[in-house]
Amino acid sequence: MAAAAPLLGMVIAGPEFRLNSVMVLKQESVVVHGTYGISIPESVQQIEFGISILTSLKYPKEPPTLFCNDPNLPVGDIDRHIMDDGSACLGVYADIMTRWSLKSGIVNYLEGLVAPFLVWQAYYNAHQKPPSWGERPHFAEGITEFYAELLGMNRHQAVVEFMKLLARKNRPKGHEICPCGSGERIRRCHRELLYNTREKIAWQYVAKDLQAVLRDDRSKY
Numbered sequence: 024m025a026a027a028a029p030l031l032g033m034v035i036a037g038p039e040f041r042l043n044s045v046m047v048l049k050q051e052s053v054v055v056h057g058t059y060g061i062s063i064p065e066s067v068q069q070i071e072f073g074i075s076i077l078t079s080l081k082y083p084k085e086p087p088t089l090f091c092n093d094p095n096l097p098v099g100d101i102d103r104h105i106m107d108d109g110s111a112c113l114g115v116y117a118d119i120m121t122r123w124s125l126k127s128g129i130v131n132y133l134e135g136l137v138a139p140f141l142v143w144q145a146y147y148n149a150h151q152k153p154p155s156w157g158e159r160p161h162f163a164e165g166i167t168e169f170y171a172e173l174l175g176m177n178r179h180q181a182v183v184e185f186m187k188l189l190a191r192k193n194r195p196k197g198h199e200i201c202p203c204g205s206g207e208r209i210r211r212c213h214r215e216l217l218y219n220t221r222e223k224i225a226w227q228y229v230a231k232d233l234q235a236v237l238r239d240d241r242s243k244y
């Protein structure tokens with residue numbers, strides 16, 4: 024990490040440790056804390072941001088959480104994907120978990136997730152609007168968009184029905200009705216897509232994303 028981010032330090036922080044202006048640790052945790060410099064495309068200058076990365080007790084099974092700790096990363100600015108506690112919304116849970124399971128570790132987290140987030144923020148600061156690239160809409164809409172791309176389909180209801188089968192612990196049986204809405208049985212319809220996608224993403228992650236989507240659907244109708 025020292026080579027990738029010389030201004031960040033890893034500490035064992037006790038309770039009362041400040042992650043940012045609003046968040047204080049409740050229990051002893053390993054925290055990566057300090058300043059992270061990113062290079063901006065088409066610019067020689069580095070831009071630096073104050074950040075804290077909190078590892079959970081389940082680390083490295085679970086990825087850490089990025090907390091913004093910088094006046095240029097305003098806490099609670101949802102348009103910037105920064106929550107009320109200053110934690111950063113880096114993307115869809117299943118997407119992050121899948122990437123994390125392929126490549127874990129703090130340096131990969133910094134380079135694969137934190138750096139793109141901060142480049143996005145630097146653009147926002149310079150132009151007072153989000154860049155056209157790299158943004159997913161928030162929450163449920165972003166989640167279904169991720170699964171829609173993954174499955175190659177765009178009808179909301181079909182995506183949600185697929186998610187229900189992807190979120191199931193046991194593999195759905197071939198004689199069940201296909202979630203695409205064709206009325207065919209799975210074995211005569213989207214069997215391959217369903218089973219292949221289940222290989223790619225653990226059902227637990229989908230279950231978590233599905234909860235968020237269903238919660239949002241309920242609040243809309």
Ligand SMILES: [Zn+2]
Pocket residue numbers: 201202203204205207212213
């Ligand atoms: Zn089908």
